Amino acid sequence: MRTWLRHHQYAFLVALRRLKVQPFSSLSNLLVIALTLAVPVLGASILLAAQPVVREIPTSPEMTVFMKQNSTLEQAQAFSQAVGKEFQAELANVRLVSKEQALKQLQSNPSWTDALGALPSNPLPHAIVLTLHETPDLVTRADSLAKTLQTRDGVDSVLLDSEWVQRLAAILSFIRIGLWILMAGVGVVVIATVFNTVRLQALNQREEIAVARLVGATEAFVRRPFLYMGALTGLLASALACGLALLALTPLNKALSSLAQSYGVQLTLSLPEFSLLLTAAILVAILGALAARWSVTRSTQY
Known part of the structure; x- marks a missing residue:
C-alpha cells in the first residue's frame, strides 16, 4: 500500500x-x-x-373568441350559450364581453382616450372569454378546441392567452x-x-x-x-x-x-x-x- x-x-x-x-x-x-x-x-x-x-x-387556461365585426350582440350571446352547452365538460366558465364594455374599459385608460376619440365608430368586436378546466392534457385540449371554434360561423379569430408562455x-x-x-x-x-x-x-x-x-x-x-x-x-x-x-x-x-x-x-x-x-x-x-x-x-x- x-x-x-x-x-x-x-x-x-x-x-x-x-x-x-x-x-x-x-x-x-x-x-x-x-x-x-x-x-x-x-x-x-x-x-x-x-x-x-x-x-x-400565471398561466390561466383561458381563450378568447373574437366575433366578426358585423356580428350583433344577440348573435354573440347565442354563440356563447351554444358553446357553453356543447363543451360543458371542458369549460369552467363562459363570459361574454360586448364591444361596448370593451370600449368603456379602453376609454378608462388615459393613454387610449385621444386615439379612441378620433375614431368615428367602435372598432372592437364582441368577445367571448372561455375558461377551461385544469387537466394534464390542457395544452392539447386547448389547441383542439381553438381549432374547432375557429371554423364556426361568425368567428373571426381565437386567441390562446397562454401561447406566449x-x-x-x-x-x-x-x-x-x-x-x-x-x-x-x-x-x-x-x-x-x-x-x-x-x-x-x-x-x-x-x-x-x-x-x-x-x-x-x-x-x-x-x-x-x-x-x-x-x-x-x-x-x-x-x-x-x-x-x-x-x-x-x-x-x-x-x-x-x-x-x-x-x-x-x-x-x-x-x-x-x-x-x-x-x-x-x-x-x-x-x-x-x-x-x-x-x-x-x-x-x-x-
Missing part, C-alpha cells in the same frame, strides 16, 4: 513539475479550455435563473438542448487540447521513457504522470472557468437588473450549485486523464 501511494505521489509531483517547466504553454492551454468551459457555465446560469420565473407566470417554454427547451450540444463540443475541445499537450510532452521525453522501460519501469508507471497532468489540467481549467464566469456575471446582472425592473420582476444570475460545478469539474478531469492516456499510449509506441 505504501509503495502504491509513493508511486502516485511521485507521479503527481512529476505532473506538477511538468506544468511549471513550461508556464506559458500550460497557461495558454488552461485559458483555451477555461474559456470554452465558461460558455456553458454562463448558459446554465441563465437557464437556471429563467426557469423559476417561467414557473411563477408556451413559446417561452419552447425557447428554454431549445436552450437546454443547445447547452447539451455545447457541452459535447466542450468535451471535444478538452480532449483535443490535452491530447496535443501530452503528445508534445511525451515526444520531448521519449528517450527518458525508453530508458525507464529498459530498467524495468512498467507501462502504468510511465503513463501515470501524464494521467495526473491531464486530470490537473482539467481541474485547474474548470476552476478558472468558474472564476471567469463569475466575473462575467457582474456586468450581466447590472444590465439584467434594469431590464427585469421594467417588467416588474426580480431576476439575478448566479453560478449553478457547487455540487453541479464539482461534478462537472470531475468529469472534465476524467476526460483530461483519458485523453492523456490515449495520447501517451500512441506517442510512446516503438
Whole structure:
C-alpha cells in the first residue's frame, strides 16, 4: 500500500513539475479550455435563473373568441350559450364581453382616450372569454378546441392567452438542448487540447521513457504522470472557468437588473450549485486523464 501511494505521489509531483517547466504553454492551454468551459457555465446560469420565473407566470387556461365585426350582440350571446352547452365538460366558465364594455374599459385608460376619440365608430368586436378546466392534457385540449371554434360561423379569430408562455417554454427547451450540444463540443475541445499537450510532452521525453522501460519501469508507471497532468489540467481549467464566469456575471446582472425592473420582476444570475460545478469539474478531469492516456499510449509506441 505504501509503495502504491509513493508511486502516485511521485507521479503527481512529476505532473506538477511538468506544468511549471513550461508556464506559458500550460497557461495558454488552461485559458483555451477555461474559456470554452465558461460558455456553458454562463448558459446554465441563465437557464437556471429563467426557469423559476417561467414557473411563477400565471398561466390561466383561458381563450378568447373574437366575433366578426358585423356580428350583433344577440348573435354573440347565442354563440356563447351554444358553446357553453356543447363543451360543458371542458369549460369552467363562459363570459361574454360586448364591444361596448370593451370600449368603456379602453376609454378608462388615459393613454387610449385621444386615439379612441378620433375614431368615428367602435372598432372592437364582441368577445367571448372561455375558461377551461385544469387537466394534464390542457395544452392539447386547448389547441383542439381553438381549432374547432375557429371554423364556426361568425368567428373571426381565437386567441390562446397562454401561447406566449408556451413559446417561452419552447425557447428554454431549445436552450437546454443547445447547452447539451455545447457541452459535447466542450468535451471535444478538452480532449483535443490535452491530447496535443501530452503528445508534445511525451515526444520531448521519449528517450527518458525508453530508458525507464529498459530498467524495468512498467507501462502504468510511465503513463501515470501524464494521467495526473491531464486530470490537473482539467481541474485547474474548470476552476478558472468558474472564476471567469463569475466575473462575467457582474456586468450581466447590472444590465439584467434594469431590464427585469421594467417588467416588474426580480431576476439575478448566479453560478449553478457547487455540487453541479464539482461534478462537472470531475468529469472534465476524467476526460483530461483519458485523453492523456490515449495520447501517451500512441506517442510512446516503438
